[in-house]
Amino acid sequence: MISKNLLVLTVLAVFLLSTIPAMAVVGGNASALSVKNITTNKNLTKANTGTAAGIHAYTDAKAGYLQAKQNYLDAKTNFIAYRLQFAERDRTAFLKGQTFMVAGVDQLLKYIDSLSSKVNETRAFSDSEKNDLMIELVGYAGTLEADKNSMQAASTIDELRTATNKTRDDWNTIKPQLKRIAGEIILAKAGAVVAKAETASTKLDARITELNAAGKDTTKLEKISAQVKTKIANTKEKVAQAKAKLAEVKSGGNAQGLLTAADQFVKQANRWMLEMQYLLGQAVREIKHLETGQEGPEPNNATVMGKTPMEDDGNETEDD
């Protein structure tokens, strides 16, 4: 009797014990899934992409701007040949000069149009931020539209000169603010990249913990993780400094100096972000190496930032 009980007890114990490793593995998977669920934030992953309609509108607006730019260059070429006659108040030369000036303002208006579309499609902006920027841009467009009407209404060189001088003064006031808005777009996008990087950093740490528990050597990954955190902190600092400079531009500070400073901070932030992206790529590569024992390909690197919208482009009214 006793030996029968013993046999039953033994079989039961062996069965229960044999399920423990399997249960532990299931628990591990559940943990990984929960990390995935927490870190796959749809708002963050979509924050910088814009809607399809928004992107389409920007593509159209950009094409319109580029066409206006070409029209301006053509009008300029047509006018240059008549420059001497213009000074002699020749009627044909006057009309070509007028067309050239109007084409210049048209180009500015189309630029504002494309900037508005970009603001609208930038999901890193809140609705309130978008609204404030759009109101501002509509105001600038209204000023330049009125200037354009004055140019078109001019019937003499003197009237055209007066209208053009007013336009130039307005543009020199508006231009720094447009540079500021373009900078705010770039910084909003940088903020979205930082948010994504913080999420990626959390995922990286979770994976390190899992690999460590599985007995893998995670020394290299831990070092990369620490470096990523440093790059994120550095980026946030530079983004905040650039934002502060742009805020001063908005409140009427010395625009050119502030924009140059903001430009430098953005370039520094971009450098930190590129290094952060490179490190995350190396982390993914190392993880795959630990998982499979094979060296994977080098990850793709992001492109290096060239000119920023805040960059000083020399004389405010002369063409490049």
Add this chain to the structure above:
Amino acid sequence: MKILIAVLMLVILVAGCVGQTQGAQGQPPTGGASTSALDSSLQGITNDLNDMNTDSSDLSTPSVDLTVP
């Protein structure tokens, strides 16, 4: 007999624990899904940086000559 049962249970328990430890160490590192999620995040960051840099060039303000000769 009770002592014999207790000893037997203890042996089974120890054997089970050892087996569990070895089993865990022998498992390939799980979490392919979380690696894939990290990879996706990286791709998103790369795309955003590329877009940001394109915008940075595209949004440069135009220069126009607004001077009547």
